[in-house]
Amino acid sequence: MRIIIDVMSGDNAPGELIKGAVLAAEEYSSVEIAVVGNEEVIAETAQEQELSLERITVIPSVSVIEMEDKALSVVREKKDSSMSVGLHALAQGEGDAFVSAGNTGALLAGATLLVRRIRGIQRAGIATILPFPTPVLLMDSGANLEVTPENLEQFAVMGSLYMEKIYGIREPRVGQINNGTEYNKGLPLQVAGYARLGSADINFVGNVETKALPTGVCDVAVTDGFTGNAVLKTVEGMGKFFSAQLKDLFMTSLATKLSAVVIRGKLRDFKRRFDASEHGGAPLLGISKPVIKAHGSSDANAIKNAIHQAMTFVNTGINYEIAAWATAFEEKLKAERLAADAKAEITAAEDTTK
Amino acid sequence: MRIIIDVMSGDNAPGELIKGAVLAAEEYSSVEIAVVGNEEVIAETAQEQELSLERITVIPSVSVIEMEDKALSVVREKKDSSMSVGLHALAQGEGDAFVSAGNTGALLAGATLLVRRIRGIQRAGIATILPFPTPVLLMDSGANLEVTPENLEQFAVMGSLYMEKIYGIREPRVGQINNGTEYNKGLPLQVAGYARLGSADINFVGNVETKALPTGVCDVAVTDGFTGNAVLKTVEGMGKFFSAQLKDLFMTSLATKLSAVVIRGKLRDFKRRFDASEHGGAPLLGISKPVIKAHGSSDANAIKNAIHQAMTFVNTGINYEIAAWATAFEEKLKAERLAADAKAEITAAEDTTK
Numbered sequence: 032m033r034i035i036i037d038v039m040s041g042d043n044a045p046g047e048l049i050k051g052a053v054l055a056a057e058e059y060s061s062v063e064i065a066v067v068g069n070e071e072v073i074a075e076t077a078q079e080q081e082l083s084l085e086r087i088t089v090i091p092s093v094s095v096i097e098m099e100d101k102a103l104s105v106v107r108e109k110k111d112s113s114m115s116v117g118l119h120a121l122a123q124g125e126g127d128a129f130v131s132a133g134n135t136g137a138l139l140a141g142a143t144l145l146v147r148r149i150r151g152i153q154r155a156g157i158a159t160i161l162p163f164p165t166p167v168l169l170m171d172s173g174a175n176l177e178v179t180p181e182n183l184e185q186f187a188v189m190g191s192l193y194m195e196k197i198y199g200i201r202e203p204r205v206g207q208i209n210n211g212t213e214y215n216k217g218l219p220l221q222v223a224g225y226a227r228l229g230s231a232d233i234n235f236v237g238n239v240e241t242k243a244l245p246t247g248v249c250d251v252a253v254t255d256g257f258t259g260n261a262v263l264k265t266v267e268g269m270g271k272f273f274s275a276q277l278k279d280l281f282m283t284s285l286a287t288k289l290s291a292v293v294i295r296g297k298l299r300d301f302k303r304r305f306d307a308s309e310h311g312g313a314p315l316l317g318i319s320k321p322v323i324k325a326h327g328s329s330d331a332n333a334i335k336n337a338i339h340q341a342m343t344f345v346n347t348g349i350n351y352e353i354a355a356w357a358t359a360f361e362e363k364l365k366a367e368r369l370a371a372d373a374k375a376e377i378t379a380a381e382d383t384t385k
Numbered sequence: 386m387r388i389i390i391d392v393m394s395g396d397n398a399p400g401e402l403i404k405g406a407v408l409a410a411e412e413y414s415s416v417e418i419a420v421v422g423n424e425e426v427i428a429e430t431a432q433e434q435e436l437s438l439e440r441i442t443v444i445p446s447v448s449v450i451e452m453e454d455k456a457l458s459v460v461r462e463k464k465d466s467s468m469s470v471g472l473h474a475l476a477q478g479e480g481d482a483f484v485s486a487g488n489t490g491a492l493l494a495g496a497t498l499l500v501r502r503i504r505g506i507q508r509a510g511i512a513t514i515l516p517f518p519t520p521v522l523l524m525d526s527g528a529n530l531e532v533t534p535e536n537l538e539q540f541a542v543m544g545s546l547y548m549e550k551i552y553g554i555r556e557p558r559v560g561q562i563n564n565g566t567e568y569n570k571g572l573p574l575q576v577a578g579y580a581r582l583g584s585a586d587i588n589f590v591g592n593v594e595t596k597a598l599p600t601g602v603c604d605v606a607v608t609d610g611f612t613g614n615a616v617l618k619t620v621e622g623m624g625k626f627f628s629a630q631l632k633d634l635f636m637t638s639l640a641t642k643l644s645a646v647v648i649r650g651k652l653r654d655f656k657r658r659f660d661a662s663e664h665g666g667a668p669l670l671g672i673s674k675p676v677i678k679a680h681g682s683s684d685a686n687a688i689k690n691a692i693h694q695a696m697t698f699v700n701t702g703i704n705y706e707i708a709a710w711a712t713a714f715e716e717k718l719k720a721e722r723l724a725a726d727a728k729a730e731i732t733a734a735e736d737t738t739k
Contacts, residue, residue: 163626173564176572210527210614218530218611241615242622257572258615260564261595261608265616268596269623272517276655277631283648290644294637301630 033063033088034341035126038073039095039113040133042328045069045076048132051334053077056086058335062342065126067092067117090125092116095133098327102136106144114138118145121320128321128341130312132329139174142318149350151357154182155317156256157324158190161266162304165247168194168203170316173260180223183207183253184231185360189316189353190251191233196347197340198250206239206249208258213238220255228253232356241265270305277301312337314344317353321345387417387442388695389480392427393449393467394487396682399423399430402486405688407431410440412689416696419480421446421471444479446470449487452681456490460498468492472499475674482675482695484666486683493528496672503704505711508536509671510610511678512544515620516658519601522548522557524670527614534577537561537607538585539714543670543707544605545587550701551694552604560593560603562612567592574609582607586710595619624659631655666691668698671707675699 034055038048045068056064065088066073077084093111096104105115114133118141121129129146131138139155148155156171170190175182187205194203207224209217214225216238228235239248241262254262277298281291291298312323312333321344325337344350388409392402399422410418419442420427431438447465450458459469468487472495475483483500485492493509502509510525524540525532532540541559548557561578563571568579570592582589593602595616608616631652635645645652666677666687675698679691698704 176564208615210530210611240618240622242618242625244619245622245626254615257564258612261562261612262615262619264594264596265598265619266623268594268599269620269627271596272599273623273627280648280651280655281644283651284644286640286647287644290635290638290641293640294634297634297637301634 032061032342032345033065033126034338034345035065035067035090035117035120035129036334036338037068037113037117037129037131037133038066039068039092040131041325042132043330044095044132045072046080047329047331048334049073049076050080050082050331051329051338052087053082053084054331054335055338059339059342062338063088064338065090065120067113067120069093069113090116090120096137098134100134100137102134102140105137105141114141115145118142118322121322122146127345128323130323130325130334130337130341132312132325132327132334132337135173135324138322138324139315142315142322146322147319148317149319149354149357151361152185152189152317152353154178154185155315156182156186156189157313158186158193158316159259159263159313161244161252161263162270163245163247165250166198167244167247167249168251169259169263170251170253171256171259172263172313173256174315175256176260177257178220178255180220180227181364183220183224183255184227185317185357186253187228187231187233187235187251188356188360190253192349192352192356193314193316194250196349196352197343200250202234203250204236204248205233205251205253206236208241208252208254208262209238210240211238212240224253267305274302274305312340314340319350319354321350386415386696386699387419387480388692388699389419389421389444389471389474389483390688390692391422391467391471391483391485391487392420393422393446394485395679396486397684398449398486399426400434401683401685402688403427403430404434404436404685405683405692406441407436407438408685408689409692413693413696417442418692419444419474421467421474423447423467444470444474450491452488454488454491456488456494459491459495468495469499472496472676475676476500481699482677484677484679484688484691484695486666486679486681486688486691489527489678492676492678493669496669496676500676501673502671503673503708503711505715506539506543506671506707508532508539509669510536510540510543511667512540512547512670513613513617513667515598515606515617516624517599517601519604520552521598521601521603522605523613523617524605524607525610525613526617526667527610528669529610530614531611532574532609534574534581535718537574537578537609538581539671539711540607541582541585541587541589541605542710542714544607546703546706546710547668547670548604550703550706551697554604556588557604558590558602559587559605559607560590562595562606562608562616563592564594565592566594578607621659628656628659666694668694673704673708675704 067090092113158170159172161167312325315322421444446467512524513526515521666679669676
């Protein structure tokens with residue numbers, strides 16, 4: 032197995048990215064690690080940090096996609112970027128999975144256009160773990176601002192397979208994010224989504240309100256990318272806010288400062304839970320080969336975790352199951368449309384004979 | 386001034402609602418308090434709790450709108466409900482403001498159909514305070530699942546006036562909730578919304594991401610009701626989650642238990658911040674008379690606060706300013722449409738003469 036890492040993108044590139052790749056190469060001896068980037072920069076950075084590139088393959092690239100760059104730059108002006116070169120390498124079979132901490136829009140566009148979606152999957156989506164005691168996979172968390180009920184069904188199935196295979200959850204509970212739990216709540220999208228999800232081959236638990244997400248009401252929460260993005264970023268902002276408040280709280284007096292020492296470990300766990308680096312990356316589900324979006328602020332450890340996640344993604348063969356399901360889904364859609372056409376024809380014939 | 390309170394709706398009705406009304410009548414001697422509800426129930430409840438109804442007027446009603454009832458029941462099957470009777474009384478000038486802890490959908494429908502919107506206001510919205518160190522008014526937080534860019538402009542102006550008059554904030558900063566801060570981010574609604582908000586007579590600070598809401602990035606955050614509802618409920622859920630986590634944290638050891646005693650006050654502040662009863666109610670902005678939606682779980686103190694909020698709403702005369710603005714806005718829209726028509730005619734004439 033070979034994992035490709037874009038070491039030029041992200042807030043801490045290239046230093047932490049290269050270090051993460053080297054750590055992974057040392058720890059996971061069964062896989063090959065390939066890094067994409069400027070050869071000179073990589074060599075210099077490794078030397079500075081006294082990292083051995085012995086077990087690392089370098090795939091050379093020229094430019095870097097910045098956060099401000101347009102998504103399509105990955106297939107236009109910046110075809111020679113680390114992200115683009117890495118995705119090309121993945122598409123051409125030079126690796127089994129790709130990890131990048133770069134521009135999310137560009138990564139999704141590049142993955143879709145260069146690596147391609149799984150046949151039958153209409154939209155790939157970003158799946159993010161919300162770090163509650165019972166983790167919740169939020170999908171889509173920002174890739175597709177507008178979606179159809181069919182997209183929601185596909186997100187639900189892909190998200191379920193992911194939580195089953197990666198987190199070992201049997202029959203993951205899927206909820207649809209809505210403004211109330213009743214079946215007829217929400218916009219036309221959610222009403223139609225409820226019907227589709229209810230008849231899909233998943234463990235659908237109905238509509239969920241976002242206030243219930245921290246309490247373990249579901250394992251997978253499906254929604255459009257606009258709402259998903261708003262929810263994800265609210266959780267992120269609240270996590271940071273509470274961490275800061277907690278720090279203030281413990282700086283109040285000598286007694287609290289002492290007690291902060293006593294529960295140092297617990298406080299660290301608390302902070303970590305909302306620290307993205309501990310949760311690895313967000314998979315782009317629906318792409319024909321595993322692509323992991325690591326958080327922009329990833330350090331070496333986060334990158335190593337994202338590489339491990341990519342390995343698990345490959346090993347569990349989720350994509351084969353998604354592909355099998357998507358083929359069946361296409362057939363189901365065809366049948367639904369044929370049935371609808373037939374019904375319309377019968378109605379028309381009846382009208383004529385009247 | 387006379388404030389009308391629906392004492393039959395809400396999780397703690399009628400007991401806490403009646404108590405809250407009595408507390409307000411005692412504390413705010415300059416206003417008259419009228420309660421709507423079943424006369425016998427009110428008399429019995431007051432007697433049980435040894436509350437004096439001396440300073441209270443009772444407006445009799447029969448049924449009660451439940452949380453499960455449809456919004457339109459307020460003008461159909463349950464015209465004799467406390468909410469409906471109260472809104473009728475408000476519309477007919479028997480009071481200056483109305484407070485209810487009941488079904489939000491029904492309250493909005495009833496306020497719109499019975500009390501009516503301010504002329505020129507296209508949609509009334511629910512404005513909720515997010516309890517951060519710098520409070521943020523979130524509008525719409527659930528009344529209108531789908532909105533137009535014009536609606537967003539109206540929410541922004543009404544929200545600004547509210548924060549200025551009630552919270553004393555000069556030139557409140559208005560942000561549009563979006564999936565990024567760049568002007569061209571989001572769905573067509575947000576792109577058009579950005580243009581409208583940028584040219585409106587408000588202090589528009591651009592697009593804001595929800596992760597920035599706790600950090601005081603704006604005083605008013607405008608969005609559609611679906612997104613607003615998801616954000617509001619995420620904040621609510623996270624607040625409860627962290628309160629529970631904090632409790633666990635302090636129960637760890639003797640030292641932490643002791644320090645919890647030391648910072649008891651601070652801990653209480655922390656919990657209170659996310660306890661809805663401390664923030665009063667959410668005004669329905671755009672209705673021709675002040676209508677305050679108190680939280681469903683309001684206790685007597687929360688109801689008293691909501692009554693005080695209603696008094697301030699009346700005293701500050703926000704609605705006169707909204708009305709003046711809305712009239713000017715209607716003229717502006719007319720002018721915009723005339724200009725668009727004229728432009729289309731000129732283009733057509735040019736095409737003909739070519």
